[in-house]
Amino acid sequence: MPRLTRSSVSALAAEVRMVHLGLGAFHRSHQAWYTQHASDSSPTPEGLATPGAGGSVPSGTEPWGIHGFTGRTARAAEQLTAQDGLYTLLTASPTAVTAEVIGSIVAATDGGDAVRWRAAVSDPRVSVLTLTITEAGYHTTPDGTLDLTDAAVRDDIARLKTGALPHTGIARLLDGLIARRAAGSGPLAVMSCDNLVSNGELTRAALTALAEQTDSSMADWMHEGVSFVSSMVDRITPATTPADVVEAQRITGFDDECPVMTEDFTEWIFEGDFPAGRPDWERSGARHVSDVRPYEQRKLRLLNGAHSLLAYTGLARGHSSIDQTMGDAFCRQVLEQFWAEARPTVTGDAGDLGAFTDRLVERFENRRIVHSLAQIARDGEQKIAIRVLPVLRFNAANGGELVGAAMALAAWINFTQTAASPTAADCDHSAERVLERIAPDLAGQTAVTHAVADALTEIRSSNRTKAAS
Ligand SMILES: NC(=O)c1ccc[n+]([C@@H]2O[C@H](COP(=O)([O-])OP(=O)(O)OC[C@H]3O[C@@H](n4cnc5c(N)ncnc54)[C@H](O)[C@@H]3O)[C@@H](O)[C@H]2O)c1
Ligand SMILES: O=P(O)(O)OC[C@@H](O)[C@@H](O)[C@H](O)[C@H](O)CO
Known part of the structure; x- marks a missing residue:
């Protein structure tokens, strides 16, 4: 079977005008897909579809090439380099x-690779830098500011002072920008595509705080020449499995070591300026809006909040993927309860929220998308703060129900305490202590602590019932 390469499918490589940090599955199903289709005017043919950007597809706009950098390991870079950057995107509908x-x-x-990273960000032809470095990669506190007490951040401050390449995503971004300033390469748009609140503003604030610790003149330079774009990104994309590799080979007839499996739904809505231009992503269906917050709240609370709820309740009940939890009556009931509490918290106009959650049911039930609960459950403390606590906070302040959001929080506490088997009294104590740490404003509210303690008791008893059945 021939290896997937540019010569095997006659695909030319476009000039690099974008740099990406965090070359995971999601970047490849989302921003790379939008960028490819921003420069082709033909509809995607059936089956094996397009040649690469810059190939023989008639172009209404110039194609943009992306230089992607991995975050923690080199593996994705090695696999993609062996295929000239090409990969198969598998898109799964339920059928x-x-x-x-x-x-x-x-x-x-x-x-x-510090040399190539700095050279890429410094290239004057590059005008957009996108990020998918995960929520944890920003090293922020629950209020969204850079955590200067974090050992990794302190280590990177020392590295930045000596010119060594830092390790965290956020510090690596500053390292690249320092090189760009030194090269005099002009303005740039930085766009976070991570599941965070006001992700552009959060990135700007974290970078500025970091710059102030190392070279405060960088903060002034960024203020003048770097725009920070906030974006709501949505396309459920699990980690690639060996079965995906076989499926890609079966459909395309090419040997591809790093295909990506994704769902047949995608959305990208962003807010902000691009001082040196950008691909015409609207041609692929993206939307540039003046206020992304309603869309961001809708997605982070209704989709990601539900994902976290299902991950922690589902793992406790012996499930391993989202589609499995959708067949479990207990998970479905807490999901509907959580949505009933979360919908009223979305402020501004983000469309019909009932239709959004109806569509989420279909998306979560898609059995071809095997989205691992263990993957979703990672970095829970950062995720719960963004996806669940705002729902609990809103309803505590407005006399709303707390049951569903309390269950999400309790299921996460249960997940983090798997080693022990505390008594009911210990559970109540744990709920209070966790709230004191992650949401001190809620810790003193009896209705909240009772709701979380009750939910802890319920999830433990539901686990016992499930285990006994
Ligand atoms: N997968 C999805 O469905 C999806 C959808 C919307 C948004 N996102 C956002 O994209 C992020 C990445 O998702 P993915 O599915 O591509 O994950 P992934 O594990 O496939 O890739 C993550 C990439 O980020 C790098 N990375 C991880 N931790 C890092 C850190 N602490 N510092 C710097 N780099 C780091 C990894 O090395 C890898 O290159 C998510 O955390 C989320 O914020 C994902
Ligand atoms: O990617 P994470 O780790 O931020 O969160 C896990 C999932 O909730 C997330 O990947 C969703 O599938 C995605 O945000 C859908 O667009």
């Missing part, structure tokens, strides 16, 4: 899977 070769990534490099 069928289609395949498309994506060619917008034209270079892929280990993020630990």
Whole structure:
């Protein structure tokens, strides 16, 4: 079977005008897909679809090439480099899977390669830098500011002072920008595509705080020449499995070590300026709006909040993927309760929220998307603060129900305490202590602590019932 490469599918490589940090599955199903389709005017043919960006597809706009950098390991860069950046995007509806070769990534490099990283960010032709470094990669406190007490941040401050390449995503971004300033390469838009509240503003504030610890003139330079774009990104994309590799080979006839499986729904809504231009992502269906917050709240609370709830309740009940939890009456009931509490917390106009959650049911039930609960459960403390606590806070302040959001929080506490088997009294104590740490404003509210303690008792008893059945 031939290896997937540019020569095997006659795909030309476009000029690099974008840099990405965090070359995971999601970047490849989302920003790389939008970038590829921003420059082709033809509809995607059936089956194996397009040549790479810059290939023979008629272009209404110039194609943009992406130079992607991995975050923690070099593996994705090695696999993509062996395929000239090409990979198969498998798109699964509940009834069928289609395949498309994506060619917008034209270079892929280990993020630990300081020379290539600095050269890429300094390239004057590059005008957009996107990020998917995970929520944990920003090293912020629950209020969204850079955590200067974090050992990794302190270590990176020392590295930045000596010119060594830092390790955290946020500090690596500052390192690249320092190189860009030194090269005099002009303005740039930085766009976070991570599941965070006001992710552009959070990135700007974290970078500025970091710059103030190392070279405060960088903060002034960023203020003048770097825009920070906030974006709501949505496309459920699990980690690639060996079965996906086999499926890609079966459909395309090419040997591809790093395909990506994703769902047939996608959305990208963003707010902010691009001082040096950007791809025409609207041609692929993205939307540029003046206020992204309603869409961000809708997605982070209704989709991601539900994901966290299902991950922790589902793991406790012996499930391993989201689609399995949708067949469990207990999970479905707490999901509907959580949504009933979360919908009124979305402020501003983000469309019909009932229709949004109806569509989420279909998306979560898609059995071709095997989204691992263990993957979703990672970095729970950062995620709960963004996805669940705002729902609890809103309803505590407005006399709303607390049951569903309390269950999400309790299920996470239960998940983090798997080693012990505390008594009911210990549970109540644990709920209070966790709230004191992650949401001190809620810790003193009896209705909240009781709701979380009750939910802890319920989830433990539901686990016992499930285990006994
Ligand atoms: N997968 C999805 O469905 C999805 C959807 C919307 C948004 N996102 C956002 O994208 C992020 C990445 O998702 P993914 O599915 O691509 O994950 P992934 O594990 O496939 O890739 C994550 C990438 O980020 C790097 N990374 C991880 N931790 C890092 C850190 N602390 N510092 C720097 N780099 C780090 C990894 O090395 C990798 O390159 C998510 O955390 C989320 O914020 C994902
Ligand atoms: O990617 P994370 O770790 O931020 O969160 C896990 C999932 O909730 C998330 O990936 C969703 O699938 C995604 O946000 C859907 O667009």
